[in-house]
Amino acid sequence: MSRVFHTRKCFSYQKMSDIMAKKIIVHGKVQGVFFRDYTRKKATELNLKGYVGNMPDGTVKVIVEDDERIDELIQWLKLKGSPSSRVDKVDIEDIKSEETFTGFEIRH
Numbered sequence: 068m069s070r071v072f073h074t075r076k077c078f079s080y081q082k083m084s085d086i087m088a089k090k091i092i093v094h095g096k097v098q099g100v101f102f103r104d105y106t107r108k109k110a111t112e113l114n115l116k117g118y119v120g121n122m123p124d125g126t127v128k129v130i131v132e133d134d135e136r137i138d139e140l141i142q143w144l145k146l147k148g149s150p151s152s153r154v155d156k157v158d159i160e161d162i163k164s165e166e167t168f169t170g171f172e173i174r175h
Contacts, residue, residue: 086132086133086163086164086167087132087133087163087164088117088131088132088133088161088163089137089141089161089162090128090129090159090162091129091130091131091141091144091157091158091159091160092128092129092157092158093126093127093128093144093148093156094157095152095153095154095155095156096153097126097127097148097152097153098121098125098127100149100150100151101149101151102119102127102148102149102152103119103120103127103173104149104173105149105150105152106119106127106129106140106144106149107119107171107172107173109140109143110129110131110140110171111170111171113134114134114136115132115134115136115137115140115171116132116134116169116170116171117131117132117168117171118130118168118173118174119171119172119173119174120173120174120175121175129144130162131171132168141157141159144157
């Protein structure tokens, strides 16, 4: 009679919910002024991962994974944005990411 032994393999991985990110809501004249496109370009230039999208209330939402250059994007959002935009207020919240990003994109 032969015996069969089963072994368990243990894998180490990072759950998606363990990835910290920032949820940034930008208020002002930020829709219809290419704000999302300029934000995507700036975030890509900074090698950040996440997305930007218009919200039904007229704001723009940015989700970006935590990175050492995130403060640079936040300052850019507050002070520059797109040439035709007007930023009145920026709300920032720390969140756990619900997904893993491979780059920075515009979402509709």
